[in-house]
Amino acid sequence: DADVTQTPRNRITKTGKRIMLECSQTKGHDRMYWYRQDPGLGLRLIYYSFDVKDINKGEISDGYSVSRQAQAKFSLSLESAIPNQTALYFCAVGGDSGELFFGEGSRLTVL
């Protein structure tokens, strides 16, 4: 089983709909992250959390919210999806030396 699991892997939705992307990890680390990847723009940080009571905005948090339900679970929500939120979303877990371990990604298409 993967150390970092994301669901769903693919989702197509319509403008204005609420979407939740879920992430769970078995690596046992506290730091968790949500990144967005767009062609030509690289990976950009949306939100990060260092523990259940610690949530922080990244560089592109507008239009997104997160919930850290447990040490191993970190969810990303789009309250009202818009087409420019179409992207590949990655959850990551921070290792002891600052490296990140990524999930397989969630491809979101907003029509």
Next chain:
Amino acid sequence: EDQVTQSPEALRLQEGESSSLNCSYTVSGLRGLFWYRQDPGKGPEFLFTLYSAGEEKEKERLKATLTKKESFLHITAPKPEDSATYLCAVRTMNTGFQKLVFGTGTRLLVSP
């Protein structure tokens, strides 16, 4: 502002043709430089961490090196299965453990 630039954007090699990928950085106090491999539709896979100039790390056909301004990922006698996008990222005094700053990657295609 911390910046990471990777070159070339894309590289096509013949199997066995060695080459290097470049990652140049302008940061305020490097606290680690990371290399990742990303296959299409998959999450980035961690390869190496380098911390100080002169440091080298190796894994199979890959060797990463670090200077005060840039890092190179050397690929020796590549095989088609080495085809992927290679990402470079940095952790700095500004970012701490908050995040990594990523480059946009080099797409490598190795033909048989």
